[in-house]
Amino acid sequence: MIKNILLFFFLILSNFILFAQAEKNVDHQSLVWTRYYNLLELDKKWSIHSEFDNRIFIEPIAQNLFVARVQGKYKITDSVELGSGFAYFSVATQNPDVDSGFNKPEYRALQDITLKRSLGKINLNHRCQTEERFFRNFDSQGLKGGTTFALRFRYRIQGDYVLWKNVKQSLKAVLADEIMFNAGSEVIKNKFDQNRIYVALQYCIxxxxxxxxxxxxxxxxxxxxxxxxxxxxxxITFYHKIKLHS
Incomplete structure (x- = not known):
């Protein structure tokens, strides 16, 4: 347990150091992400995960992008799970002050492996994911034919802690850190893609x-x-779980 906790905080600290050294021209933005996440359990091994995610800038208010993602997952054991799926992104703009007048599509294939472990009330998981990304070509006039390809590798460590629980309901604290790297012939100066730090409360109704x-x-x-x-x-995320087996 101590080893995993130390690894978690070392990852966060190292990323803060990286950002402090690399920080140059930084645009600060504020957004709201609203997501619906459905988990369809086919049986004790197989499940289908689908989500719809809408992302909006709030200063000023403008559409950022919309995401639809579906993924099949298979539990090898209670601790190891494999996943593979597809995602569609419709990007309106990455700058709320600039409106191109059209949306840019992106298509992704993705594969991942998740390793899970329970440490008392703490549920810890490590997810390694690969994304094959296809960006539709465009210029200032609109969309063009063809796509540009890039790879992205993601590693996320996440833990949740049960703060309160009864027979049907629970309240959890969630903490996560994810780092991403780009690869491909078109990736020249941004091999490092991004880091995401996340803290949340989850209420199971x-x-x-x-x-x-x-x-x-x-x-x-x-x-x-x-x-x-x-x-x-x-x-904000709305989770919906459906079981098709007993």
Whole structure:
């Protein structure tokens, strides 16, 4: 337990040091992310995870992007889970002061492995994920034919702690840190993509529904290599679990 906790805080500390050294031109932005997450359990091994995520700037108010993602997952054991799926992104703008007048599509294939461990009331998981990203080409006039390809590698460590629980309901504290790296021939100056630190409270209403609200800080390097986004994000998630087996 101590080893995992030390690893968690070392990762956060090292990322803070990295950002402090690399920080140059930083745009600060504020957003609200609203997400619906559905977990469909087919049996004790197989499940389908789908989510719809809408992201909006609040200073000024403007659409950032919309995400639809679906993923099949298979439990090898109670501690090891494999996943594979597809995601569609529709990006309106990355700058609320600039409206291109059209949305840019992005298509992703993704694969991951999640390792889970319980440490008393703490549930700890490590997720390693690979994304194959296809960006639709565009210019200032609109969308063009073809796509640009890039890889992204993600590692997330997340823990939740049960603050309160009864027969049907519970309240959890959630803490996570995720770091991402880009790869591919088109990636020149932004091999480091971003780091996300997340803290939240999750209230399980019953065995079917839960709601989670939290703060996420995203620090992202842009294509230039010297420009960054520092985003303060309020995130709210509605969880919905459906079991098709007994």
């Amino acid at each position: 019953n065995k079917i529904f839960a709601i989670e609200a939290g703060y996420l800080n995203s620090y992202q390097q842009r294509v230039s290599g010297v420009d960054y986004y520092n985003r303060d994000i309020f995130r």
